Amino acid sequence: MPQYEGQCHCGQIAWTAEIPEERHVLCHCTACKLMGGGEFTLNQIIPKKNFNLTKGDLKVYSYKGDSGNSVDCYMCPNCASSPYHHQQIMGPDTIVIRTGLLKGNQKWGQPAAEIYDKYRDSWLPQTAENSFPLGPPS
C-alpha cells in the first residue's frame, strides 16, 4: 500500500500514512471552511492503524457533529495544521485524513467525490466525478 509523509506548517509534528485509495474527497461543509480558511478541504477515509505520528504530539479540538456525536480534530498545538479528524460515529478504527497535507499527492489527479456539495460556492465548478449534497453522517 502506498505510504505518504505529512508535516505541519511549523515542523513540530510529522506523520506517515498508508493510503488505500489515492484520491481526494472534497468537503465543502461549514466546519471545514471555518477551520481551514478555504472553500473546501481534501480528505480520504482510512483505517486508524494506517496513520503513524512520527514527530511531536497532537492537540485535540472536539465539536458535535450533525448526529450529536463528537468529531475530534487532531492538530499541531503550535501552528494548528490538522493531519486528521475522527468522527466518533464512524467507530474507533476509522479516521478522516487530510490528504491535502500529504507530500506527493499532486499525482492523484481529479478528485473522486465532493461532499456537502450544497454548500459549494457558486463561483466554484464541480471538479470531482461524483457529487453528494450532504456527506456521511458526522
Ligand SMILES: [Zn+2]
Ligand atoms: Zn505545526
Ligand SMILES: [Zn+2]
Ligand atoms: Zn467538511
